Each structure stands twice: as C-alpha cells, then as structure tokens.
Amino acid sequence: MKTLKSLVLLLMIAAALGLGWLYGGGFNAAADAPHSKPVYWLFATARTQSIKVRASGISVPPLDDPQKIAAGAAEYSEMCEGCHLAPGKKADEDFLGGLYPRPPQLTKPVNANAAELFWIVKHGIKMSAMPAWGLSHDDATLWNIVAFVQKLPTLNAEQYAALTAHAAETHAGEHAADAHGDHSD
Numbered sequence: 334m335k336t337l338k339s340l341v342l343l344l345m346i347a348a349a350l351g352l353g354w355l356y357g358g359g360f361n362a363a364a365d366a367p368h369s370k371p372v373y374w375l376f377a378t379a380r381t382q383s384i385k386v387r388a389s390g391i392s393v394p395p396l397d398d399p400q401k402i403a404a405g406a407a408e409y410s411e412m413c414e415g416c417h418l419a420p421g422k423k424a425d426e427d428f429l430g431g432l433y434p435r436p437p438q439l440t441k442p443v444n445a446n447a448a449e450l451f452w453i454v455k456h457g458i459k460m461s462a463m464p465a466w467g468l469s470h471d472d473a474t475l476w477n478i479v480a481f482v483q484k485l486p487t488l489n490a491e492q493y494a495a496l497t498a499h500a501a502e503t504h505a506g507e508h509a510a511d512a513h514g515d516h517s518d
C-alpha cells in the first residue's frame with residue numbers, strides 16, 4: 334500500500350513537471366531549430382511505422398502503363414516539383430531551405446513501396462509541409478502520380494522535359510476543353 338502511494342505521488346510530480354515544461358514553452362516549435370537526436374528518432378519512427386501499418390492493406394494496380402505515367406508526370410510537374418524537385422531543375426533555396434522537415438528529392442529513390450507512396454500522397458504527413466492530395470484528387474489520379482514517382486529516379490533532364498512538355502500540352506488542351514464546358518474532372 335505504501336509503495337502504491339509513493340508511486341502515485343511520483344507520477345503526479347512527473348505529470349506536474351511535464352505540464353510545467355509544456356506551458357513554460359519548453360518545446361521549441363521554430364522550423365529553424367532542428368530536433369534533438371532522440372526527438373528526431375521518435376518522430377521519424379512514429380511516421381514510418383504509421384505509414385507502413387496503414388498502407389499494408391492497400392492493393393496496388395498495374396502501374397507500368399505509359400499513359401498512366403505520362404498523366405502522372407503532368408500532375409507532378411504542376412503540384413510536386415516545387416518541393417520535390419526534378420532532373421535538371423534547381424532548388425529554390427529561399428523557400429526549401431526554410432522548410433523543416435525539408436522535402437526529400439524524389440529524383441532519388443525513396444524507401445517506400447507503391448502502396449506506401451499512395452498512402453503518403455493521398456493523406457499527406459502531419460506537422461510537415463506535405464499536403465493530403467486525396468482531398469482534391471480521386472484515387473485513379475493518385476495512382477498515376479505514384480506510377481510516375483516510381484519512374485522519376487530513372488529519368489534524365491531531357492526525358493523529364495519531354496514527358497512533362499507533352500503533359501503540359503495535354504493539360505492546356507484539357508483547360509481549353511474546360512472553357513468550352515465539355516470536360517469534367
């Protein structure tokens with residue numbers, strides 16, 4: 334009984350100290366002050382495991398259709414390139430240098446399978462600049478983006494330019510069609 338009482342007392346002191354730290358502004362929310370190693374590990378592990386577990390039930394459609402990849406290229410150049418870069422394009426350091434976490438370059442392979450990529454693009458990542466694109470795009474469009482993101486590390490600057498130039502034309506065409514009211518997204 335005595336040990337139980339001391340345990341409860343200890344827990345109450347710990348909770349009071351924790352609240353004191355929290356309300357005393359102990360956590361530095363500044364994006365220009367990187368996490369300490371243990372806090373970084375905690376957040377990185379929480380994020381990785383969260384995505385792994387939630388993506389594990391997603392079944393992946395075939396993604397090697399060149400039309401899907403081209404459609405994904407159009408979306409990528411419009412919505413992702415500014416943060417995740419493209420072959421032959423320079424980073425806007427004024428913007429990207431101030432983001433924490435900094436968006437990874439998707440021109441290099443990332444440690445995520447197709448289901449995990451889909452989950453990330455659809456739902457976004459909390460407490461980072463990564464938006465949830467599923468709020469504004471259907472699953473078919475998101476899979477096109479995944480198809481393209483998987484191809485991206487194999488593309489050189491010319492191939493990227495060719496794919497996205499064609500995509501830009503398609504988009505311009507779509508928008509012209511929009512203006513005439515005979516296209517629905």
Ligand code: HEC
Nearest residue numbers: 412413416434435436437443445453454458461462463464
């Ligand atoms: C405003 C900037 C921004 C835009 C725009 C953006 N992202 Fe992100 N994205 C981020 C940030 C920041 C992270 C890192 C999040 C983290 O580490 O917790 C991220 C992470 C990711 C990851 C995880 C990479 C990894 O290493 O596991 C993928 C995949 C991704 N984004 C894809 C996309 C795609 C596809 C688009 C466009 C449809 C997009 N992002 C648009 C900021 C952005």
